[in-house]
Amino acid sequence: MSGTNAAAAGGPAGPDRPPARGVGLLRMLPVTGKIGLVVVAGIVVVALVSLVWTPYDPLQAVPEDRLSGSTLQHPLGTDRYGRDVLSILMAGAQITLLVGCVAVAIAAVVGTPLGILAGMRRGWAEELITRGADMMLAFPALLLAIMAGAVMGASTWSAMIAIGLAAGPGFARVARAGTLRVMSSDFILAARGASQPETRIARRHVLPNIFDLVVIQASVTFALAILAEAALSFLGLGTPPPEPSWGRMLQGGQDYLAVAPHLTVWPGLAIALAVLGFNLLGDGLRDVLDPKTRGRR
């Protein structure tokens, strides 16, 4: 029974088009998706490099160099304390990726099983989960994080957990839709006929077949998490100082908009680029992997 080839059953696309994996997937990504992948990879590399090397210590203040524009020593200038903007930006990539990873992980781990449950069980479980998800989607998600900040004080963790919980319903929706599609296939019927336990069916037959959808959702959610973290840090409810964060750099830049616009432009560009990268990657993956949009265009 366990011989059901999970990879080959990637939806109703038919046998003429085996789902792409590995290098094949890379080749099939549309140009925009490849651009997204390059941007995302670039940010990951910058974050990794910043762990061992940045041009200057991102926390080191040099008061005599404060608010300088682009120079040979400081290609992106310095901030109000005379810290090197390029170094802070590089180190800030760590927080951005950390928040994205943790928030997406929380959302996926909470949302996906609930979505599968809703798709497999139907009845009241489905009703409860879909209604709950709808309710949460209508609830302004960042308010959760703001509330957490009010009670516990601002921290990167409260922001990550709140963003993750808020993104959970998105995963539940996608997982349910995918599960409903998978449940009508013959191999589920066969597994049920062989009286396999439901949890085993969910793990061995449903999850591998909706995994593509979860990956697409993860990429798009990553972009949302970056935006949310930036907004929270901008409000002073995310990453507390002195930890470098792109959103908080913007908050600091606001006071110097007239004299040092580079303090706004560079972190702003970094955020926009990161969000763009993950969005493009997600859209590209959807074009290749999602059976619903496959063959469109």
Place this chain on the structure above:
Amino acid sequence: MIRAVGGRVLRFVLTLFATSVLVFAFMRILPGDPAEVVLGTGATEEALERTRAEFGLDRPLAEQYWDWVSGIPVGDFGVSFITGEDISPVVLDRLAVSLILVVSAMALALLVAVPLGTWAAVRHRRADGIAISAATQFGIAVPNFLAGMLLVAVFALGLGWLPANSWMPPAYDPVQFVLHLILPVVALAAVQAAVMTRYVRTAMLDVMGEDWMRTARAKGLSTFQALRRHGLRNAALPVLTVSGIQLTTLVIGAVVIEQVFVIPGIGSELLTAVAGRDLLTVQSVVMLLALITLTVNFTVDLLYLVLDPRTAVQR
């Protein structure tokens, strides 16, 4: 039809109830004693007890919840633990300011997104259609507060055409009111327009693939005529749903934008309350914002029944 409306009303009421319980529970479950927040960490146990008794925090949770939630329908949010004043008058004043911001931004966003999205759909294989799609991809990647700061840098600080921040009540000076409103509304609407343009484009592309659109074209209508006569109405349905959901993004966007432009709206009130650890005000403002977005989505749900009677029979 009556059954469909009844079902939706019931669901709406249940949702409101669940939301209020969650908001209340969230504020109480998290570690932190409101009495200690008021008095500071050095307070004696007797002083804490007295403060708890004063605000009714020593009563059972269910009673506290009921006390709070039963006031909401009549606009009574209770008394702030921190300032000792009624919460409602301040909050409702501030809300009016934010609503002006949000509604103008939504209107402007739709005004831009509907024609632009339609254009992008009709010309989706041409350079101009692709250019619009690409522009929206950049637009959704820009946080609205960044858009706001850049607008200030260019139009207020650079060119000096518009005021950089602050708020002018319309009764005080209508012209200045509008001038002060332009930059924050454009900042909010620009990002929103990018999002909505993408949805309008998708909705229009779906509609253009329908058989009846082909029929309309075969009758001799041009693509634009067919879209105007038949397509727009059908594409309006998914766009309406998305507008309802996007309102929640706009409400949050307003909270952030108010910080950029120093506008005394509900967002500023919320953040002041957060900074001052004024828990009951935070709880009430969050509930009020949730109430608004849920009500709008409920209204969209009902409108749907009128616009698309098919939905009344399903389920």
